[in-house]
Amino acid sequence: MTEAVQTRPGGRSARVRAAVHRAVGDLLATESPEALTIPAVAARAGVHPTTVYRRWGSVAQLLADVATSRFSGDIVVPDSGTLAGDLERWMSDVATDLTDPDVLALMRATIGSGPEGGCACTVDRHDQLRAIIDRERARGGKVPDLERAIDTLLGPLYYRAIFSDQPASSAWARGLVATLLATM
Amino acid sequence: MTEAVQTRPGGRSARVRAAVHRAVGDLLATESPEALTIPAVAARAGVHPTTVYRRWGSVAQLLADVATSRFSGDIVVPDSGTLAGDLERWMSDVATDLTDPDVLALMRATIGSGPEGGCACTVDRHDQLRAIIDRERARGGKVPDLERAIDTLLGPLYYRAIFSDQPASSAWARGLVATLLATM
DNA sequence: ATGCTAACGCAGCGATGAGTGCGATAATTT
DNA sequence: AAATTATCGCACTCATCGCTGCGTTAGCAT
Structure with missing residues (x-):
């Protein structure tokens, strides 16, 4: 009984995710922080608000997702010998x-x-x-x-x-x- | 021609200000940060939303005011001799x-x-x-x-x-x- | 190639947050 | 004590955020 919760990270989903992440960054860079609402993010990403509501639920969860992905793997650990x-x-x-x-x-x-x-x-x-x-x-x-x-x-x-x-x-x-x- | 912008800090104004400040603290302590909206603060403070809109304008300015007043003069600089x-x-x-x-x-x-x-x-x-x-x-x-x-x-x-x-x-x-x- | 289903778009509803004009109240001055 | 006016409350409008069925699209597997 494999209750594997199937996810499909390829193709469109990944594209939507990337667009939403970029939209969050763009909005925070240009507008006031209070302007970071889900409809605004969706509009900027060229995605329907419903999608954002269903995948992330709230602005807080969306921000946490964006932050962890932005601040992970962005810097390579150096190895200079000392x-x-x-x-x-x-x-x-x-x-x-x-x-x-x-x-x-x-x-x-x-x-x-x-x-x-x-x-x-x-x-x-x-x-x-x-x-x-x-x-x-x-x-x-x-x-x-x-x-x-x-x-x-x-x-x-x-x-x-x-x-x-x-x-x-x-x-x-x-x-x-x-x-x-x-x-x- | 004294263009003195008269302010009246006594009595009711001060009482309203204190109530609003306390309401911000209470809401942040109990609810989610996104729940900190001006109508919510006003309701909690027992004050009309219009008052908050006119005196502070936005949640950001209100928060800045609350923070500066909360984090000023709260700790006395010690004088132990060394x-x-x-x-x-x-x-x-x-x-x-x-x-x-x-x-x-x-x-x-x-x-x-x-x-x-x-x-x-x-x-x-x-x-x-x-x-x-x-x-x-x-x-x-x-x-x-x-x-x-x-x-x-x-x-x-x-x-x-x-x-x-x-x-x-x-x-x-x-x-x-x-x-x-x-x-x- | 075909079926399955996760993920998305669309239309629209209810709730509520943001903002305004006007009268009432109360702090401050004379 | 009376006048002045900053400040607040009330009633109301407008915009839009959050959310929900339902049909459609497009990954993924067999």
């Missing part, structure tokens, strides 16, 4: 990503949509950081605690992006790596 | 404040309402931190850079509150002070 090199390269990439105003708008909206919105933006970053640290440990090097790395590296970076009007340059972000490794 | 003591006491208070789920809900909603929502939650924190550092400088002690203090202290704290599911205990928050003063 922990410092890996971290600096990775932090530089993450900081550069946070330079984009559209990315910030998506993050803000996702955070505002529910209690778990913030996690959706950073789970993959945590996984990447863990991968970098694990690889250094496999090399036999001394590694910092993961939580401490998150606090020291991602904390200031995302704080500047969301709570401060300070720009977060990639050079400054690389500097955070030095602070972490110095106090290890 | 920089470390001041910072530890202050960080402990800030961390404790962030323990309240209702506070987090308000912060999330404010962030999601617009590009400057995050700043509304932290301007007063920055002022307080500046005051602490300035006082230590007046004492003649060695002081860290303000920006560096913001990055090291508030960064990890607010990151945990918004982006991570890690609890931010006040003891852990006090530990951040040690890291800052060690790398000064």
Whole structure:
């Protein structure tokens, strides 16, 4: 008795999904956050509102889906041979990503949509950081605690992006790596 | 020709303002963030929707007003005599404040309402931190850079509150002070 | 090639949020 | 105490968001 809930991710469904995701990004980039309503997204995506209502249900779930897919697999974990090199390269990439105003708008909206919105933006970053640290440990090097790395590296970076009007340059972000490794 | 835009903050106006502010907090604490609409706030506050429309105009402006007033003057800047003591006491208070789920809900909603929502939650924190550092400088002690203090202290704290599911205990928050003063 | 069915589009309904003109109330001034 | 006017409540209109049957299209399997 195979109760396999069949899904069909190919062809039109994927096209619709992509169009809706792009529409969410476009609307957040141009309009006010309150304007992000399901009919508006559907119209922008060239899709019928009914489709969005049925597949995602609410704006919050839609945003969570868009955010997790946008913030996953977008940055490749570097392998420079040393922990410092890996971290600096990775932090530089993450900081550069946070330079984009559209990315910030998506993050803000996702955070505002529910209690778990913030996690959706950073789970993959945590996984990447863990991968970098694990690889250094496999090399036999001394590694910092993961939580401490998150606090020291991602904390200031995302704080500047969301709570401060300070720009977060990639050079400054690389500097955070030095602070972490110095106090290890 | 005095074009003074007269305002009258006494009596009923203040009462309405307080009721609306409390209603925003209550709704964010109980309902979903999308349920925070002006008619809902007005109903909860026992005030006519027209009043809210005229005084605040939009949910975003209302949230910004509530957030700035909620996150201003709520924590008294301590004066223990030493920089470390001041910072530890202050960080402990800030961390404790962030323990309240209702506070987090308000912060999330404010962030999601617009590009400057995050700043509304932290301007007063920055002022307080500046005051602490300035006082230590007046004492003649060695002081860290303000920006560096913001990055090291508030960064990890607010990151945990918004982006991570890690609890931010006040003891852990006090530990951040040690890291800052060690790398000064 | 054909059947099955998940996924989409269409038409339309009910509910409600956004906004306006006008009179009433109450805070502030003279 | 009386006048002034900022502020609020009421009644009402308009726009549109959320949602539901129903028929149609197009993946996926045999």
